[in-house]
């Protein structure tokens with residue numbers, strides 16, 4: 001479980017988070033939604049120490065990480081892996097080698113053992129048959145899946161996705177959604193997904209948290225978002241609140 005307790009964060013005069021409290025439950029897929037500039041990315045970056053709050057506390061599995069120093073985050077980042085929108089792969093390495101790199105670096109395995117472990121991660125994203133390809137030889141959707149496999153390399157307990165489907169065509173976007181769902185079922189990983197993509201939100205979220213003007217405007221299940229009478233929430237999800245899509 002991860003708890004954000006009354007987080008405030010400003011950049012100069014710009015107050016981005018104005019007392020945000022969210023509990024992320026283990027085993028769930030929690031979506032953080034809100035319009036551009038609402039502070040979604042800023043919020044999740046707090047988790048791995050890329051942004052530090054002005055006040056408020058953050059608990060990671062019961063541990064208070066509020067006052068962590070930079071080196072304290074090293075271990076935490078192994079348990080909480082981020083997939084950024086523009087996650088980049090190393091062009092000079094095969095897809096398999098890209099995934100093996102963090103395994104070799106952090107687990108101290110031999111080359112062969114790290115490649116075997118990486119193959120297992122590529123299997124989770126259904127790309128083991130493309131292990132020997134290079135990033136330039138595959139499309140954006142596949143590169144995104146390799147980035148997810150790489151995030152899984154060290155078997156994190158939490159995966160944080162920032163806009164995982166942005167820039168993908170609808171077919172690849174649905175594949176990535178399906179994958180996030182499958183990873184939960186197969187590995188038990190807890191996912192936090194920052195997204196604008198209403199199809200993803202209503203397709204795979206267990207829980208949705210909407211940020212608005214620095215605060216949590218609504219926190220609930222997809223059903224609760226569909227049935228909302230709050231005009232701002234309704235406008236945001238308007239016209240897209242159909243039932244769960246076929247994945």
Ligand SMILES: Nc1ncnc2c1ncn2[C@@H]1O[C@H](COP(=O)(O)OP(=O)(O)OP(=O)(O)O)[C@@H](O)[C@H]1O
Nearest residue numbers: 011014016034035036037038039040041042043196
């Ligand atoms: N390092 C920074 N320095 C100054 N301002 C920042 C910094 N990071 C973010 N901001 C500001 O904080 C606000 C929230 O940014 P954030 O990136 O979290 O928005 P977002 O909800 O992720 O939006 P989007 O959907 O466009 O990604 C914006 O006004 C942004 O300009």
Ligand SMILES: [Mg+2]
Nearest residue numbers: 040041042162
């Ligand atoms: Mg963002």
